Amino acid sequence: MNEERNVRCGERERDVASCASLAGDENEAPSEVLLSVFAQHGQVGLSFYDSKDCTLHFMPDTSDNRDLTILDKVIQEISPNVIITSAKQERNMAQFIKGLGSNPNYRQEIVVYPSANFRVEVSKQRLLSAHLPFLPSSITENEKIPYLSSCIPFDSVLMLRSIGGLLKCLDRRRVGVELEDSSVGVPILQLLTYTLNDVVYIDRDTYSALQIFKSELHPSVYKFQSGVKEGLSLYGILNRCRCKHGSRLLRQWFHRPTRDMSVLKRRQEVVRYFTSPHNSDVMNTLQNFLRNVGNIPTLLYKMSVTHTKVSDWQSLYKTVYSAVGIRDTVRSLPQNIHVFREICCDFKDELPYIATLISKVVDFESSLADNCFIVKPNVDPAIDEKKRTMMGLSDFLTDVARAEMENLDSRFSTCSVIYIPLIGFLLSVPRLPGMVDKENFEIEGLDFLFVSEDRLHYRSAKTKELDHMLGDLHSDIKDMERAVMAKLQASVLQRSSCLYKVLSLCAELDCLMALAQASQNYGYCSPTLTQSCRLTLHQSRHPLLELCVPVFVANPCITSETEGKVKVLTGPNSSGKSIYLKQVGLIVFMALIGSDVPAKEAEIGLVDAIFTRMHSRESVSVGLSTFMIDVNQMSHALNNGTGTSLVLVDEFGKGTNTVDGLSLLAACLNHWLRRSPSECPFVFLATNFHSVLQLGLLPQSPLLSLLTLETAVDGEELVFLYQLKEGICQSSYAANIATLAGLEPALVQRGVEVSELYRTGKTIKRIDQPSGDEQINRCKRVVQKFLSLDLDDLSLDLVKFMKEELLPIGERL
Numbered sequence: 001m002n003e004e005r006n007v008r009c010g011e012r013e014r015d016v017a018s019c020a021s022l023a024g025d026e027n028e029a030p031s032e033v034l035l036s037v038f039a040q041h042g043q044v045g046l047s048f049y050d051s052k053d054c055t056l057h058f059m060p061d062t063s064d065n066r067d068l069t070i071l072d073k074v075i076q077e078i079s080p081n082v083i084i085t086s087a088k089q090e091r092n093m094a095q096f097i098k099g100l101g102s103n104p105n106y107r108q109e110i111v112v113y114p115s116a117n118f119r120v121e122v123s124k125q126r127l128l129s130a131h132l133p134f135l136p137s138s139i140t141e142n143e144k145i146p147y148l149s150s151c152i153p154f155d156s157v158l159m160l161r162s163i164g165g166l167l168k169c170l171d172r173r174r175v176g177v178e179l180e181d182s183s184v185g186v187p188i189l190q191l192l193t194y195t196l197n198d199v200v201y202i203d204r205d206t207y208s209a210l211q212i213f214k215s216e217l218h219p220s221v222y223k224f225q226s227g228v229k230e231g232l233s234l235y236g237i238l239n240r241c242r243c244k245h246g247s248r249l250l251r252q253w254f255h256r257p258t259r260d261m262s263v264l265k266r267r268q269e270v271v272r273y274f275t276s277p278h279n280s281d282v283m284n285t286l287q288n289f290l291r292n293v294g295n296i297p298t299l300l301y302k303m304s305v306t307h308t309k310v311s312d313w314q315s316l317y318k319t320v321y322s323a324v325g326i327r328d329t330v331r332s333l334p335q336n337i338h339v340f341r342e343i344c345c346d347f348k349d350e351l352p353y354i355a356t357l358i359s360k361v362v363d364f365e366s367s368l369a370d371n372c373f374i375v376k377p378n379v380d381p382a383i384d385e386k387k388r389t390m391m392g393l394s395d396f397l398t399d400v401a402r403a404e405m406e407n408l409d410s411r412f413s414t415c416s417v418i419y420i421p422l423i424g425f426l427l428s429v430p431r432l433p434g435m436v437d438k439e440n441f442e443i444e445g446l447d448f449l450f451v452s453e454d455r456l457h458y459r460s461a462k463t464k465e466l467d468h469m470l471g472d473l474h475s476d477i478k479d480m481e482r483a484v485m486a487k488l489q490a491s492v493l494q495r496s497s498c499l500y501k502v503l504s505l506c507a508e509l510d511c512l513m514a515l516a517q518a519s520q521n522y523g524y525c526s527p528t529l530t531q532s533c534r535l536t537l538h539q540s541r542h543p544l545l546e547l548c549v550p551v552f553v554a555n556p557c558i559t560s561e562t563e564g565k566v567k568v569l570t571g572p573n574s575s576g577k578s579i580y581l582k583q584v585g586l587i588v589f590m591a592l593i594g595s596d597v598p599a600k601e602a603e604i605g606l607v608d609a610i611f612t613r614m615h616s617r618e619s620v621s622v623g624l625s626t627f628m629i630d631v632n633q634m635s636h637a638l639n640n641g642t643g644t645s646l647v648l649v650d651e652f653g654k655g656t657n658t659v660d661g662l663s664l665l666a667a668c669l670n671h672w673l674r675r676s677p678s679e680c681p682f683v684f685l686a687t688n689f690h691s692v693l694q695l696g697l698l699p700q701s702p703l704l705s706l707l708t709l710e711t712a713v714d715g716e717e718l719v720f721l722y723q724l725k726e727g728i729c730q731s732s733y734a735a736n737i738a739t740l741a742g743l744e745p746a747l748v749q750r751g752v753e754v755s756e757l758y759r760t761g762k763t764i765k766r767i768d769q770p771s772g773d774e775q776i777n778r779c780k781r782v783v784q785k786f787l788s789l790d791l792d793d794l795s796l797d798l799v800k801f802m803k804e805e806l807l808p809i810g811e812r813l
């Protein structure tokens, strides 16, 4: 019986994606993320393995709600290829997994193992027998559990049980070591805690509506497989990272905006330091070092499965050397800045030690020339001795050849003795003119081996003796050099925690300098962050649109804890309502990742979630109607939005009958406005339903603030000023906008007429039916036709008369 049950979704896409990742960087192992989950009694524990850096991440048991939103957030963030779970599940977990399987937006393979694989003792046993190269070499079997329990909280039982399933799957699939010998286990190079504490909730729709990420297919046909590139997006404009891990960490920050003030302050202080023009030189120096920081996880992975190439040693050497350079540069920077202090402390003397060790042991010049690992002299006396013998071999062999010549067939005037690695010593003589067939090659006392380039090669008694004495010289040297490399690898692997620390601090520094550089280039300001419910922006801008238009009109935003928390924005189409909403959302988001923001001044309260009801997702992909998606998004905001959430609503209700849409919109706004100020979220709502205000459907409340965007009419033309002001938009200016958009004037005119008649309650006459006068004229013409008929005429064809003369008139009646 197959105990692994699979639900495969999106197989083809995943294959393409894995090919793409292979094509993208041949140095990198194909990346796979396997997530194992175990949920029970409202708690969820999970662990996942990322083959990119051979890291096992674990999330200590955490309370989750019935919909498992935390689990959903984790899946959204880490995008696992495989989800592993137990066959014995609580109902909500089973439903969640079932939902994943049937949702075309999720592309994971779901693997279900029998529950025995998730037992605590089984998990511990699997951990003990896992391939953990970072463990100190001196550790005994009995010491392993106490050691591991200091890295992993064993009291998080669900998490521990999830590890059992995860290790089982890793072992079965031999992730990352598929092509290795079965004795090589899947390496786990580090254990890391994964937390979602203080993470601000932002769903996928919001990321896409605010254009935080935007992937586009690369237009080049040559990039068919790996051709996904970042389009115009917030991530795209802020990512100025110099090393790959910097970009990755920045992406992670984007996925995990935080309310943790200490984390944000730590980032802000570094960004502020580097935005100062006095510090641009030091920033350049550090960025140059960062360019050389290589892919440490891949290097360590290769070392753990013994695959290191000369270029890998070079890359590691450069990385360590640059890390030492970064530490030395940072030493002269203010040590009251947390990150600088940490770099100075954590870039330990182990780094220069590793650099020295590599430079002392690896002979880069010869290694590159021979494309194999060559050890420098004075590392191992035995290797030096063998190499010396090898060097002296040519003189020695000349002497041997001379001696061999004396015993050789007199037809030969020359001979030589050569050494071919793996074959051994051979006597080589020129091929004589008479030597055509194999039989002619035979010489007494010699064993013929092969002919090459008109020379014949033999084994003689002497060469056999030499083989016996010196024959394994070359392979001996290679074996000994490989042993030195293995020692060097082990020594580096034991310092892997230091190297990971270097990687993480370098990536952090890289991200912060990237944010500082963007701030300098685009003229951002450092926001004042506060825990209170306040949002004050002066001259704020949309970070993406301001790069695309010649003049961007900056606007304010003022909201206090008790006033103006619900802002209703009306304005003609294209007056800038959506842009303003997104601008507020993006600025708040930027503050939550520690970035500076596009404004002159900003005070931003740390929100706990950003909800949006903006453009609709592709209804085909989720199997819901557009209106249904709109209502879903709105209900999500209504049910989950707290007093510190930000809710952005653009044109809610327009997907259904106008009156019903308007009523729903008014009901939602009333729902928020009825809440106490501390429970009412920050709502920014743009609508074209002007009647919601004109008909007085909303209550009087200090929480409500009405805003519009200024426009001016210049003759027939409508001019957009994009300036925010208090008030209500009185006209939609739909006719002017339609003319601007190039609609036929006659159509626009008719639209204006109908709109006027509707507004004033008059009858709207159809123009696709003839007027009364016209109808009377037609009737007259029919009568005339009948009167002109001569019914006595025998040649009269009444059918033809009806068809050709009468009916065409009648049809138009």
Ligand SMILES: Nc1ncnc2c1ncn2[C@@H]1O[C@H](COP(=O)(O)OP(=O)(O)OP(=O)(O)O)[C@@H](O)[C@H]1O
Residues within 6 Å of the ligand: 545, 549, 551, 552, 553, 554, 571, 572, 573, 574, 575, 576, 577, 578, 579, 580, 688, 722
């Ligand atoms: N503050 C601004 N400064 C300069 N140009 C702006 C500004 N705001 C908006 N625009 C321009 O106006 C265009 C339309 O803006 P937007 O989509 O926000 O209008 P809207 O009022 O939401 O329209 P609709 O109601 O039709 O959705 C933008 O694409 C941009 O070119």
